[in-house]
Structures are given as C-alpha cells and as structure tokens.
Amino acid sequence: MQYEILSRPAASVAKLTLEAGESVTCEVGAMIAMSTGFDVQTTTRNKGGGGGIVKGLKRMFAGENLFLNHFTATQPNQTLIIGPGLLGDVIHYPMRGGTLVVQGSSWLASATGIDIDATWQGLGKALFSGEGMFWVKCSGSGDLFLNSFGAIYPVDVTGEYVVDTGHIVAFEDTLQFRIGKAGKSLIGSFLGGEGLVCKFSGQGRLYCQSHNPPSFGKLLGPKLKPR
Amino acid sequence: MEAEIRNKPSFANIHVKLAPGERIIAEADAMASMSSTVNMQTKWSGGVVRGILRRLFGSESMFVNVFSTDSQGELVLTQPFPGDIECIELKGNTLYLQPGAFLACESGVKLGLGWAGIRMFIAREGLFRLKVSGTGRVWFGAYGGIFQREISDEYVVDSGHLVAYEPSIRVRIGMAGGIFSSFFSGEGLVTKVRGPGRIYMQSRSFGGLAAWTNAHLY
DSSP, rough: EEEESTTTTOOOOOEEEEEETTTEETTTTOOOOOSSOEEEEEEEEEETTTOHHHHHHHHHEEEEOOEEEHHHHHHSSSEEEEOOSSSSEEEEEEEEEEEEEEGGGEEEETTTEEEEEEEOOOHHHHHHHSSSEEEEEEEEEEEEEEEEEEEEEEEEEEEEEEEEOOOOOEEEEEEEEEESSSSSSHHHHHHHTOOOEEEEEEEEEEEESOHHHHHHHHHHHSSSSOO | EEEEEETTTOOOOEEEEEOOOOEEEEEETEEEEETTTTTEEEEETTTHHHHHHHHHHHHHHHSEEEEEESSSSSEEEOOSSSEEEEEEEEEEEEEOOOTOOOEEEEETTEEEEEEEOOOHTTSOOEEEEEEEEEEEEEEESSBBBBBEEEEEEEEEEEEOOOOEETTTTTEEEEEESSSSHHHHHHEEEEEEEEEEEEEEEEEOOOOHHHHHHHTTOO
C-alpha cells in the first residue's frame, strides 16, 4: 500500500494506492472516493477473524462505529481517498510491532496487520482527561492513519511532558500519563482556565492536536438556537 | 525567546522556546501542551478590577497565565477556533484588540482596558476593548484569515470582522446604506473606521458561523 496525504492541515485526506489482494480497514463513512476495483465488506470484526461483536461494542464506547469497512483491491493499482468528517489533519504512523493508544475518535484507517481494540484507561482518566471514556489500542505492524481537530504535531517525550486535556491524539504505550494540575496551585490552575492537564512520563512519541474540540464547542454552543 | 507561528492560516498555533528569565503571558486556556520544566502561574489580567470588568464586559477571561522556566522549555499556545494568528512587535506604541482576539504577549507589554463606548456594545463588539502597549511582541488570533489595511480617511468593515486597530483610528457604528438596504442587504450594522492608521480584519466572523450553523440544524 502506498499513501499520500493531501490538503494538510485544514482539510486533510489520505490517498491510498493498493495492489490486487491488499486491503485496508477504515472507519465507517471515511471513504470519499475510490476506483471501481474494490471489494467492500462491512463487519464488526478485524479483517481475518479477530474481534467480533464484543470488540465492536467496545469500539462504540470508544467513540468509533460498531462496524468497520474493509476495502480489498481486486485489480492492480486501485486508489482510495479517505478522510474524516471534521476539518483537521491526517497523519500516517508506521506501526512496527509496538502498541499505539489512540484517542477515541482519532482512528481513521489501518492496514490489516494491525489489531484494533478499545481500552479502558481507568476512571480518573475517563472522567478528567477531556477525551472519551475508552481509547483505541492499535497493535501489530503496518500503516495506520489518524485524524484530528487542528494540526497534529509530534512530541518525543523523554522524562515528562504536559498536555492540556482535549489535545491528545495518540501516544506510544511506552508512555504513561496521569491527571494533574497545570500550575503549582490547584485554584490557580482552574482560574487560569487550564484546570487539569495530562502529565506524560516515560520515553516515546506523543501526538497532539493544535486545537481543542471542547473549547470550540464552549464558544459555539451558546450561540446555537435551542432544539 | 523564540516563537514560531505554525500551520497558518487555517489552524495557526504558536510554538515557543523559553530560556531562563524569559516569560510569556497567555490568555486563559491558550496552552495546548508544554515541557514539564515550564512553570505556569495564574494572575489577574491587568489587576483585580480590570480583570473583573474584562470578564463582565469584554467577554474574556479575568485571568492570564504567566509561563516561565528555570532551565529551558517549550510550549504550544493556541486559540479555541480555527484561524490565523498574527504577531506584532510593540515599540512603545499601542494597539486595541477586540474581545477574544488577544492570545499572548511578552512581559514588557502592558495589558489594559479601554472604554469602547455604548454604541460598540449595542453593535455587540463589547463595551471594553483590550489595550496593549509597551514594548515586546503581542500575538492575537482571528476566526479565519487576518488581513490588514492602512486607512487614510474612512473605511467600512462589517460588524464582527474588525480584530485590531491602532489608537489613531476612530471607530463608530453605522448603517451600511439607507434604512431599507441596511436591513435587507444582510449587512445591517457595520463598523466605520476613520484613519489615519492601520486596521486588522478577519476573513470570517464567529457570529457568521453560528448563524450558518443555526440555519442548517434540523
């Protein structure tokens, strides 16, 4: 599979080129355009058997869909364009046997060699991280595509790093995070609008998004008419 | 202090590198991420009274956060909506910012509050405007792209599109045309600015987004 990411960072899409027999698993609704030589299958399980209804339901809790779409090229040189519904960035992450923990709605697509499963990060993180209750755990090897609100920037963490809630896209599982306060004093942290933050430690790569969906929602929400 | 604006103009954000002794002051909730070596301290924005006034009438936070470091560190600052960020270096001069535009400044910059007038309040531009003065860099953001214009006499800007202007600019609210065309042209109230001086405008307005979204909800 070859890939190209176009229209970065505001309206990014990934253009994938597959050879006959290759397949890719995408989020439901991600397909924008494709060649005619694809076989499309919708299932609740990972390609090749893993998963099933329970994993599908867990994925639903992680902010993803119960179903997954599998695109398999039946002819050589087939192209598929995928993108998220929201404005924002798309990045490619090459998986090489490790595990990447992805924020609920940021998983876009992955090669069939990657196993995707929902994971629970604990009650404290579920309530205070500003992200969903569950996270998507990707493991295995192959191409992985993630999306975000805003631009994505990588941070190579060695030691400690602080991320405001709502800005996490994904992180390698060699990193751990805990919920903490942004400043020295708890009251100051809340008055200063930063409140709680996610404090990462360990060694590994972290992906953040430049913009914060809850902050945008807080501004736009009051201006919308009641329904 | 090194500061770089990335991802212009759609999702602009500021990447800052701090050395010991350097400080950057940012609007509440502007921090996206930072090194653990960066300290954050919350302060009243321009004093207690001004902070409260700013919250009540300027629809901005009462507080700002001051970031500093003992060794060295990096931080990323952002704004709540998609759009561009502009950086201006003040050298003793003053700039007025519309409510919500201020993002960050260096420690030599003073944050004050200027009376904008009842008419500006009626036009929903806020009763107060933020006055930045002193020396140092100021960063402000906009919903959409930012474009600037040097005004010699009079110029008309749709309400909600003015972001910042120099103090030599006089601002008043007017109608786009006559009574009829002002109400039915979709322009309604506009901002009339009189120079000489420079103004900064945004290519979209947040009110426009809300109106568009409301019209498409079902």
